[in-house]
Amino acid sequence: GDSVTQMEGPVTLSEEAFLTINCTYTATGYPSLFWYVQYPGEGLQLLLKATKADDKGSNKGFEATYRKETTSFHLEKGSVQVSDSAVYFCALKGNTPLVFGKGTRLSVIA
Amino acid sequence: EPEVTQTPSHQVTQMGQEVILRCVPISNHLYFYWYRQILGQKVEFLVSFYNNEISEKSEIFDDQFSVERPDGSNFTLKIRSTKLEDSAMYFCASSGDSIQQETQYFGPGTRLLVL
Numbered sequence: 001g002d003s004v005t006q007m008e009g010p011v012t013l014s015e016e017a018f019l020t021i022n023c024t025y026t027a028t029g030y031p032s033l034f035w036y037v038q039y040p041g042e043g044l045q046l047l048l049k050a051t052k053a054d055d056k057g058s059n060k061g062f063e064a065t066y067r068k069e070t071t072s073f074h075l076e077k078g079s080v081q082v083s084d085s086a087v088y089f090c091a092l093k094g095n096t097p098l099v100f101g102k103g104t105r106l107s108v109i110a
Numbered sequence: 111e112p113e114v115t116q117t118p119s120h121q122v123t124q125m126g127q128e129v130i131l132r133c134v135p136i137s138n139h140l141y142f143y144w145y146r147q148i149l150g151q152k153v154e155f156l157v158s159f160y161n162n163e164i165s166e167k168s169e170i171f172d173d174q175f176s177v178e179r180p181d182g183s184n185f186t187l188k189i190r191s192t193k194l195e196d197s198a199m200y201f202c203a204s205s206g207d208s209i210q211q212e213t214q215y216f217g218p219g220t221r222l223l224v225l
Contacts, residue, residue, distance in 0.1 A: 034213070043116075043201060043218035044153070089153065097143070097155040097166060098203075098214060 002027040006090050006101035013080055013108050021075040021104045023064075023090035031094035033057075033066050033073040038087045038103070047075075047088070080108045112136045114217035116202050122223045123192055131187045131220045133202030142185045143203040143214060144177065146170070153201065159185065192224045 007022040025033065035047040035057070048057030053068035062077045073090060085108050090101040115134045123129050135142050144156040157167040159177055176188045185204075189196055199221050203214040 032213075036216070044216040046213060046215065049213060091153075093214075097158060097168070098145075098153075099155075100153040102152045 004101035010105040116217035135204030139204035
């Protein structure tokens with residue numbers, strides 16, 4: 001069945017560092033891909049999405065490009081802030097309900 | 111901006127008791143979902159609901175679970191006889207039109223603790 005694999009966390013970065021969180025997927029057909037973020041004590045918030053190959057989703061300085069050839073949707077940000085500390089979930093939506101990765105915890109220190 | 115709301119934010123119950131988790135989806139959305147996240151684990155799909163009936167459910171959603179849309183705004187998840195392993199964060203979500211394409215918007219969750 002469909003699945004999502006994310007890099008293991010936790011990830012700890014200094015403020016203004018570059019962030020990459022890897023995400024690869026397995027799916028039949030052409031799924032839509034999402035990144036959700038969960039700030040401490042809060043629910044899931046949609047961060048960005050891409051619905052077809054080569055689409056780039058972006059929001060709040062974060063970007064991810066839907067790469068069909070590598071079945072990847074890596075999340076990047078050029079300069080992280082302390083306020084970006086959260087758990088990030090990669091997810092896909094194909095012919096199934098939303099399938100989530102295990103989440104990657106990011107801690108940004110000043 | 112419209113948002114999904116859930117009540118209560120926290121619920122503590124004794125094993126074997128019934129609990130009802132409540133959600134108010136975004137008002138013009140047509141598709142409704144419940145997910146759960148056991149502490150430290152991934153978010154798992156439970157059930158989807160459209161046109162007043164279940165459209166899909168996972169293996170987790172057994173006979174102890176039920177969903178209902180009792181009026182035009184609320185969407186509820188009932189667990190009839192809670193077990194210790196039902197302790198989790200339960201998220202409600204809703205989406206607009208096409209179940210295949212539309213983005214799901216999540217509520218803040220209800221943290222359920224079964225003792």
